[in-house]
Amino acid sequence: MAFESLTDKLQNVFKNLRSKGRLTEEDVKAALKEVKMALLEADVNFKVVKQFVKAVEERAIGQDVMNGLNPGQMVIKIVNEELIALMGSETTEIAMQPGKAITVIMMVGLQGAGKTTATAKIAGKLKTRGKKSLLVACDIYRPAAIEQLQINGQKQEVDVFSMGTDHQPAEIAKEAIAYAEKNGHNVVILDTAGRLHVDEDMMAELQEIQSTVTVHQTLLVVDAMTGQDAVNVAKEFDEKVGIDGVILTKLDGDTRGGAALSIKAVTGKPILYVGMGEKLSDMEQFYPDRMANRILGMGDVLSLIEKAQESIDIDEDKGREMAGRMKKGKFDFEDYLESMKQMRNMGGLSSILGMLPGMGIKGADLESMIDEEQLKHMEAIVLSMTKAERRNPKLLNPQRKHRIAKGAGVDIAVVNRFIKQFEQSQKMMKQFGGGAKRGRGMFGGFPGMKGGFPF
Amino acid sequence: MSEEKKGFFARLKAGLTKTRENIVRGIDSVFSGFSTIDEDFYEELEEILIMGDIGINATTEIIERLKEQVKEQHLKETSECRQLLIDGIREQMKVDETAYDFEKEQSVIMVIGVNGVGKTTSVGKLAGKLKGEGRKVLIAAADTFRAAAGDQLAEWARRADVPMIGGAEGADPASVVYDAVSAAKARGVDVLLIDTAGRLHNKKNLMEELRKMNRIIDREFPDAHRENLIVLDGTTGQNALVQAREFGEVADLTGIVLTKMDGTAKGGIAVAIQSELKIPVKYIGVGETIEDLQKFNSDEFVNALFDVRPETENESREI
Numbered sequence: 001m002a003f004e005s006l007t008d009k010l011q012n013v014f015k016n017l018r019s020k021g022r023l024t025e026e027d028v029k030a031a032l033k034e035v036k037m038a039l040l041e042a043d044v045n046f047k048v049v050k051q052f053v054k055a056v057e058e059r060a061i062g063q064d065v066m067n068g069l070n071p072g073q074m075v076i077k078i079v080n081e082e083l084i085a086l087m088g089s090e091t092t093e094i095a096m097q098p099g100k101a102i103t104v105i106m107m108v109g110l111q112g113a114g115k116t117t118a119t120a121k122i123a124g125k126l127k128t129r130g131k132k133s134l135l136v137a138c139d140i141y142r143p144a145a146i147e148q149l150q151i152n153g154q155k156q157e158v159d160v161f162s163m164g165t166d167h168q169p170a171e172i173a174k175e176a177i178a179y180a181e182k183n184g185h186n187v188v189i190l191d192t193a194g195r196l197h198v199d200e201d202m203m204a205e206l207q208e209i210q211s212t213v214t215v216h217q218t219l220l221v222v223d224a225m226t227g228q229d230a231v232n233v234a235k236e237f238d239e240k241v242g243i244d245g246v247i248l249t250k251l252d253g254d255t256r257g258g259a260a261l262s263i264k265a266v267t268g269k270p271i272l273y274v275g276m277g278e279k280l281s282d283m284e285q286f287y288p289d290r291m292a293n294r295i296l297g298m299g300d301v302l303s304l305i306e307k308a309q310e311s312i313d314i315d316e317d318k319g320r321e322m323a324g325r326m327k328k329g330k331f332d333f334e335d336y337l338e339s340m341k342q343m344r345n346m347g348g349l350s351s352i353l354g355m356l357p358g359m360g361i362k363g364a365d366l367e368s369m370i371d372e373e374q375l376k377h378m379e380a381i382v383l384s385m386t387k388a389e390r391r392n393p394k395l396l397n398p399q400r401k402h403r404i405a406k407g408a409g410v411d412i413a414v415v416n417r418f419i420k421q422f423e424q425s426q427k428m429m430k431q432f433g434g435g436a437k438r439g440r441g442m443f444g445g446f447p448g449m450k451g452g453f454p455f
Numbered sequence: 456m457s458e459e460k461k462g463f464f465a466r467l468k469a470g471l472t473k474t475r476e477n478i479v480r481g482i483d484s485v486f487s488g489f490s491t492i493d494e495d496f497y498e499e500l501e502e503i504l505i506m507g508d509i510g511i512n513a514t515t516e517i518i519e520r521l522k523e524q525v526k527e528q529h530l531k532e533t534s535e536c537r538q539l540l541i542d543g544i545r546e547q548m549k550v551d552e553t554a555y556d557f558e559k560e561q562s563v564i565m566v567i568g569v570n571g572v573g574k575t576t577s578v579g580k581l582a583g584k585l586k587g588e589g590r591k592v593l594i595a596a597a598d599t600f601r602a603a604a605g606d607q608l609a610e611w612a613r614r615a616d617v618p619m620i621g622g623a624e625g626a627d628p629a630s631v632v633y634d635a636v637s638a639a640k641a642r643g644v645d646v647l648l649i650d651t652a653g654r655l656h657n658k659k660n661l662m663e664e665l666r667k668m669n670r671i672i673d674r675e676f677p678d679a680h681r682e683n684l685i686v687l688d689g690t691t692g693q694n695a696l697v698q699a700r701e702f703g704e705v706a707d708l709t710g711i712v713l714t715k716m717d718g719t720a721k722g723g724i725a726v727a728i729q730s731e732l733k734i735p736v737k738y739i740g741v742g743e744t745i746e747d748l749q750k751f752n753s754d755e756f757v758n759a760l761f762d763v764r765p766e767t768e769n770e771s772r773e774i
């Protein structure tokens with residue numbers, strides 16, 4: 001395991017301090033020591049960590065510990081709130097010029113951050129919003145950079161403008177905008193070469209582009225895996241060319257992405273999008289609260305509790321009824337459908353698993369443990385049953401099973417396996433029936449899930 | 456030869472200037488700000504090492520060792536403590552001289568790593584270097600995924616003046632590897648360099664693809680000296696450790712190429728990796744030209760890292 005979960009560490013720290021009413025200085029300091037380590041392990045810049053921890057300490061000492069939380073969780077709750085406050089609480093969009101005016105966006109960043117890919121991804125994103133983008137190949141240095149942009153542009157069905165490698169980027173930008181005006185593009189995205197923030201000549205090249213054409217938005221592309229140096233990079237780019245926003249790439253890795261926090265803290269500039277995968281459609285809106293959870297490396301126990309609370313409040317009667325049935329081992333396929341629905345209301349199984357402490361750490365494990373695809377099949381199988389069959393699984397004879405398999409578009413073996421698993425979990429529920437916790441125990445032991453479910 | 460060495464040292468120093476400034480400035484201030492070796496002093500040291508991306512575990516190890524030595528040797532001066540710290544890291548970073556044997560043998564070098572770390576560039580530079588040493592080199596472009604990756608490598612192959620075997624975009628990279636190995640055997644090539652697609656270490660399928668490529672080389676070319684080099688971006692933080700660990704799971708890593716060491720990145724992750732995974736850093740990339748890939752040398756690395764002589768360029772570089 002790459003990182004010991006912060007929640008686990010905190011639980012160790014607070015083993016002996018369970019039922020305190022108020023956070024003492026001692027509590028807070030002990031907890032924050034672990035928080036500090038977690039933030040550092042997540043690559044948040046050391047100076048940012050120091051400031052942050054100090055601010056939290058001041059706020060946390062003397063606070064009442066909320067009902068149902070232990071002091072460690074209470075500190076985490078405060079830390080989490082402060083992190084979100086620091087990251088900004090709202091999602092931000094790229095600021096577009098009004099009406100039909102052309103918006104010029106310039107992508108900048110270090111080598112290998114993912115500028116060219118991000119350029120094509122943004123164009124695709126803007127296309128869905130009805131914008132017509134022109135991608136401009138301003139990287140005249142890296143071998144085949146232009147070809148890469150052209151191929152990506154083709155895949156996104158977006159026009160690409162290039163003048164080869166014999167013209168200065170500023171000149172290319174100018175020509176590109178003239179071309180865009182003629183051809184009805186309303187967004188021009190300049191894909192510039194990767195450069196080191198300490199390379200004066202290369203930074204001057206960006207300034208020249210800015211003084212030659214009007215650049216409305218300069219976006220810094222940053223690799224989410226960047227370490228302590230992220231702050232230097234962001235500061236230099238901001239000071240020399242001024243950045244309006246940040247795009248965080250390669251967030252589909254398992255890095256905790258502390259760079260996001262450092263950059264935000266140092267430049268104050270919003271993070272607009274995050275790159276989440278290899279496909280050109282894998283560009284997502286940035287959600288500060290999710291990032292805060294990720295950096296902290298804790299499964300968000302609190303929001304899980306909140307979410308569970310919400311969804312149980314809505315369907316409290318149903319939930320209670322279901323729990324009662326489950327205890328008696330009478331859980332049937334109707335209940336299965338119902339709980340699947342509830343689960344989906346809570347953001348899907350993987351999001352719930354991701355929120356669990358110690359489980360949000362390794363994406364690959366998570367993926368292999370639950371198979372959303374398989375869950376869909378299960379649902380299709382249940383939906384292919386008649387009401388009577390759902391209520392009384394004993395009705396299911398081979399003939400009916402064949403019909404169900406056809407209806408669900410799966411192999412008969414899959415249906416058999418599912419029903420068998422279901423019967424087993426029914427038995428299991430009956431066994432620990434009396435002891436099962438109301439409401440929360442309902443997700444235990446479902447088919448489609450290879451691992452146990454630690455509720 | 457001596458001129459080349461000097462050139463390397465100068466380049467490394469130039470490339471590491473920022474590294475040195477950052478760590479050393481901090482260290483200087485600690486060593487001069489404290490007159491006695493106490494807990495506060497150690498805590499400051501710890502912070503500085505962490506700031507250099509060395510990572511918490513490696514830092515803790517280094518500090519613990521330092522404490523022991525200070526106690527054993529009854530040291531009282533912070534300046535003595537500093538020398539100990541430098542020696543400690545240097546010792547830890549030492550590369551075995553047999554580490555470069557593959558350069559002289561018939562070998563297959565597979566270059567792997569996550570996206571955007573500089574694999575293709577490193578392959579190009581390595582090809583140029585080995586070619587310059589009179590080796591018969593063949594490059595295989597097994598990155599069939601990223602748009603225009605093959606073109607990029609072809610340009611490097613042209614610069615290094617070595618032949619290249621490629622596959623169409625979207626082709627099975629394992630088949631490219633197979634073809635390249637066959638060609639290498641048929642042509643009596645000394646060194647086969649394989650460039651692979653960038654892949655995040657937590658993508659199961661892509662890692663399996665890599666495992667397959669590795670297996671094919673093992674099976675088709677069992678006599679060759681095998682070298683799997685992971686390329687790590689010098690600016691990467693703690694995730695580089697995870698990368699090294701995960702890639703090591705699918706293909707035995709024999710060395711690290713640490714790239715982009717010419718920025719302000721502190722490169723401390725190299726220490727962390729050496730400390731935790733015992734994988735030696737074999738090469739570092741300190742620039743953009745084909746000569747800018749150099750053998751890693753712990754003495755020079757650490758000397759450059761801890762060079763505390765006040766340099767005038769510090770002022771001029773203050774930006």
